[in-house]
Amino acid sequence: MSRSDLIRLVAGREIGERIRSKAFRISAGVSLAFILAVAILPGVIGDGGPTTYDVGVFGAGSDALAERLPQVAAFDDDVAVDVRRVASEEEGRRLVASGDLDAAVGDGGVVVERELSDRLGFIVREANRQVAGEAALAGAGVRGDAAARILAPEPLAVRPLDPESEEETTKEGLVFFGTLLLYGQLLGFGYWVASGVVEEKASRVVEVLLAKAPPNQLLAGKVIGIGAVGLAQLVGLVVIGLLAAAATGSVDLPAETVPVAAQVVAWFVLGFAFYSCLFAVAGAIASRAEELQSTTTPLTFLTVGSFFAAITTGGDPGGPVGQVATFVPFSAPMVLPIRVAAGEIEPWEVVVSVAIVVLSIVAAMRLAGRVYAGGAMHLRGQMKVRQALRAEETSQARA
C-alpha cells in the first residue's frame, strides 16, 4: 500500500468520524445559526428608519415654527419631526400627558412629560432660534436674503484626511467576522487534533495502528482529515453567510468581498497547517484526555493572544501591534486579512509573512512527527516534549 493511499485511508476515517460526531454537528449548527443571525438580522430589524417625534405648536409664531421644525430636522437622516397645530397650551399639556405628543412648543416654552431629550431639544431650540431671530431682524428692518445671510452663514466645508466610505465600514465588518470565524476554526479544529491523538493513546488503538503504519503517515492522515472538515465547514459558513446577506439585502456587499473571503480561507489553510502540528504535540505528550487541559494550555494561550492582537490591529491596521503580529506565525493568519483589507500593508510584508509561516509549518511538522513517534507508545502518564524526542530515537523499528 503506497504512502499516499495510506494517508488517504487514515484521513478518510478521520473525516467520517468527525462528521458523524455529535460534537461536530452541534458546533456546526451553532456556528451556522450565528452567521445567519449576523447576516440577516440587520436587514430584518433594520434601524427601523428614522426616529419620529410628534411635536405640537401653539400660540403666536406657531405657523413659523410649524414650518421651520421639519426643515431643521431634515439635516439629520436619523430624525424626523411630525408637526401639528394645537389650540392652546392646555390642549398641548393634555396631549403630552396622554402620550400623543412628545412635546408641545409655544409662548416661549416647551411642554414635555419628563424632560426634553437632547436630540429633540436641539431641533426645537434651533427652530425657535431661527424663527425668533428672523422676527427680531424683521423688526430691525432686515428681511429676506439679508436676514437669511445673517442667520445662516456658509456652512463649514468638511475636509476629511482619510474619507471613510460606507463601503469601507462594511468591508471592515466583514473582515472582523472573517477573523472571528478563522480564530474559532483554528482553535476548535486544532483542539480536535490533540484530542484525536490522545484518544488513540488512551484506548490503545495506537498500538494496533503503529503495527501497521509508520507514525508520520498516521499523523499526516489525521491532520489532513480534520483539516479537510475544518476547511469545508469554514467555506460553507462563509458562502452561506455571504449568500444570506446578499439575498436579504441587509448588508451591501462591497466589491472586495470575494477576495477578502478567499484570503480568510487561504489563511485558514496555512494557519491550520501550523497550529495542527503543535496541537498534535500537545496530544502526543498526554496519555489521557484529562491531561490535555494542561498540555494544551500554552498553545491555547498563544491562540487567544493572537486573536487579541488581531482585534487590536483591526482598530489600527497600520499600527505597531499589527506590524509585529504580521511576522509572528501564530498571529499572522488572523492579522494579515485585516491589514490587507484595510490597505495598510506593503507587498513585501505579505511576502515575508507568508515565508515565515511556511518555514514555521515545516519546522512544526518535523517536530510533531518526532514527538508523535516518541510519545505514541508512552501510554502511562504525561511526558515532557524533550522526553518524547529522546524516546523517538528508540521507538519505531525502521523495517
Add this chain to the structure above:
Amino acid sequence: MLELVTLSKRYGDVVALDGLSMTVGAGRIHGFVGRNGAGKTTAMRVTLGLARADAGEVRWKGRPVMAADRRRFGYMPEERGLYPRMTALHQIVYFARLSGMGAGEARSAAMAVLESMGIAERSGEPVERLSLGNQQRCQLAAALVTSPELLVLDEPFSGLDPVGVDNLAGVLQAQVDGGTAVVFSSHQLELVERLSDEVTIIDQGRVVASGPVGEVRRSRGADQLKVALEDGGTAWADELPDATVVARFGDEVVLELSPGGDDQAVLDAARRAGRVRSFRREAPSLTELFREVVAS
C-alpha cells in the same frame, strides 16, 4: 517461523530484554510466561515493530521481518485497542484495509470474521456500548480479519470467565489447526499448561526455561507422587526409604522419588497405612516450576 534472536533492549536504566531468544513454529501454540515487568510485553512490541531493539533481530520465515509482514500479523494488545465510538464493522474494515487489503476484500473478510465471533448482529453499534465480552470478541476479530499467519496476544485471557476462556481457547485451537503460529502471554499457568504446545518462561528480560510443555515441566525435578488416603492420614509418608515429602495439601501428600526409587513401593506403603483414595504420578506443574525458577 517466528524467531526472536538475542533481543536486547533498555529503557534508560531499566533492562527490558537481555539477550532473549525464542521460536514460535507454524501450527503451534506458544505460551509466554513471566512476572509483571519481566519483558513479555516488550518482546511482543519488538516483534510487531512498536519498539526497536537495541540488539538482536526478529526473523520471519527465515529472513528478517519486514513491515509488509508485520501489517498482516494479528495483534491483540493488553488493553482494548479499539476506537470507542466507531462501530465494530467499520473499524475492523479499517484495520483490514490498513493491513493492505482492498476495500471489497476487507469488507467481506470483516463480515465473515464478525459472524464467526458471533457478534455480527451487534456490529453496527459503537464498540463502547458493547459488553466487555463482546468488546474482547471484537478485538479478536480485528486480529483475525487478515487471516494472519502469526497471532500475538498479550494477556488475552485476563478478565474472562471460564466460558469465555473456553471459547477463546477454541478459537486459538482452530487457528492453530489451520497452520497459524500463536504466541500468547498469561499469568494463569494452569491455562498455559493446558493449551500450549510450547512454553517460554522469562524473568528480567532473559529466558529461564523454554520448550515443549512436558519437557519443561520435567526439566527441573523428578516426577512427583501425589497420594491421599481415605482417612486423611499422612504420617505413613514420613519414614519412607526412597521418597521424601515435599508438600502437604490437606489430606494429600506430595512426595519426590529418590533416583532409582520405585513408585509401586510407595503405593504399597500407602495401602499398608489405609485405603488409598487417590494416587497420581505427575511431572511438577508449571506453577510450581515457575515459582521455583523465578525465585532462584
